Amino acid sequence: EPEGDGTMVYADGDVYTGQWRGGLFDGQGTHTFTGGDKYVGGYRAGLRHGKGTMFYASGDRYEGGFKEDLRSGLGTYTYSGGKYVGLWEADMREGEGTDYDPTGNTYVGQWKKDCIQGKGTNYYADGNTYEGGWKDGLFEGHGTYHYADGSKYVGD
Template structure:
């Protein structure tokens, strides 16, 4: 068989395409690959007019099976597709080095996955419609960590720890301590009660021996025993 007989056919229009061949949609847009009665079916390379490129499997004219989508600015998705949408296991990467590895559904992060951002940290856990949602843990490069329950990208309740040994366990709202919580230090001193907007609101402060050394009522601090006042817990919250 001669080399010329192996050359792919150039179809004038999609509806005429069947077998191996190419359809050009514009100067910068074309599909090269397998066709079945006018529909993309099998392996092929689809280059869009904006220079986005898809390399992979098709079925009934849609991306279906394994495939790679490469964007002009360097972002890339590599994984499973279902009826034209990202669905199943896949990896999405950014030029910055950030990467998501996990499950997809309806074109968005859904299920379990790990998002890693360079010089920041990573989130490992559950996702819903592209947001952290469900059980998960977020770890920053500086050593700060929060593990708990997330809702639409923000912690709802969980346990946070800092490199200096301080810990907070309780409720959150908009990334701030809000609701019932316990803020503690390695020395044993701790503050228990209601927090609002990242501050004690109705709380009791104890020393390492369990003695009450301070109170906050409606956001105003009162002192039970002035001789046992302890320094405020030093907590550095990551930006």
């Protein structure tokens, strides 16, 4: 079983180069997948763990923390025309985060299970702003909608 530093080329075409312990990826390594994805970073007991960068075949990229093979802690996910910077738990956006979307809108606030939920502010590309409660990505409860012309709506 592999131990120390080394490279393994798998029958399916995947390649891992890095540190091994007890036959498992452990320490720093690079795993290149046949589908075009690539991970560079830390491993523990065969799972992505600690700091790392995942390059997706689609062109998307995640850079940040991993725990037991899932995105966790502070991380940045860059996707076509946009970017999310914030907290992750169990591979989902969770807690405080900021999303810059491809249409020019920016959301700053709370997330739950990969969805906008809780308190937050959305800054729209047209100059309007909504500040207040959110549930499942939609306005929820009390909030204030500020229009670019200076007028505002306050309500539930």
